[in-house]
Amino acid sequence: MISQRAKNLDPYVPGEQPKDREYIKLNANENPYAPSGKVLEALSHLITHKPLSLALYPDPDSNELRSAIAQSLNASSGVLGTMGTITQQIELSISPDMVFCGNGSDEVLSVLFYSFFNADKPLIAPEHSYSFYPVYCGYYGIPLNKIPLNKDFTLDTESMLKASRESCCGLIFANPNAPTSLALSVENIRKMLEGFPSNKVFVVDEAYVDFSDESALCLLNEFKNLVIVRTFSKSFSFAGMRLGYAVAHPELIEVMTRVKNSFNHFPVDIAAQTAGIAACKDTLYYAENAKKIIAQRERLIDFLRKNGWMCYDSKTNFVLAKKDGISGKEIYEKVKTDGILLRHFNTPVITEYVRISIGTEQQIDKLIKSLEKI
């Protein structure tokens, strides 16, 4: 009765959501702040004044939302990305036909894998990156060539390029990467693209870019095979709403749209479209929250390093940390008894680490108190 395909699946495991008590959730890289007042107003206006819109199908191609995203990205070009934290000064000219929207960036990634990665050659990805990439490879039958990270957890870009030139259907990595929290500079991404086959798609997943310094959006004009994936889940506080997008050359977006229309015509519902448009017009609010999160991140890193922990220079809304003599799982268990959830991993190389999402100042206060006992 069960298909062989379904039997072979090895699904993604998200951060746990236990209900036995109230936890401070620092395990899924969610944003501790609610969406902006303008988003809440737009949603309440939708329900109060346009209730019938809930009964009608939404715009299948999210046209107004795609325009709003393009506009907000272009407007942010002085401080590239969407947040005031990004310092790179580049003029962007992103048009709505360069934007594809989906039900979270997980769905955007799924469409992208189906659209561009064939099963006859391997996809190149770092050994440690977003753990949904191997899941989609399994789902679509795409072989995966996982390239180990350097000892310091940076990407081994030379080996990734060498493997790509030998045989690949495409390449993907998250930048900043997860769970390492480290970022590759745009200059290094440019160098990779220069040596990468121009007839294969090169994907940079920028889920955490708004907590970093620079975005690869400025390379889109030069490289027609570059796809940048982004999400509203992290810096825009939309993890519960589900909204993500890809930015790329219109010809690639057109292919993704064709694939989307063969699978789910209406991936972004009316509430997410409405909220997304409002959020794009309120980026200052999100920039302020990103700054608060970055401040807490740096405070936590400082605490950890002063107390004998090892952790990386994070460019994300989480830190990856370890302490000698105790495993990631043990740290996770100890902190859980204080009502705080962290993420630990069973994958070799990173089993010693815990990944800690950055919360509010009060949440980090409580976490620090709990970690002091370790």
Ligand SMILES: Cc1ncc(COP(=O)(O)O)c(C=O)c1O
């Ligand atoms: C690197 C990366 N990409 C994509 C996603 C998916 O985000 P969403 O589906 O919520 O947009 C995540 C989620 O944690 C992530 O870490």
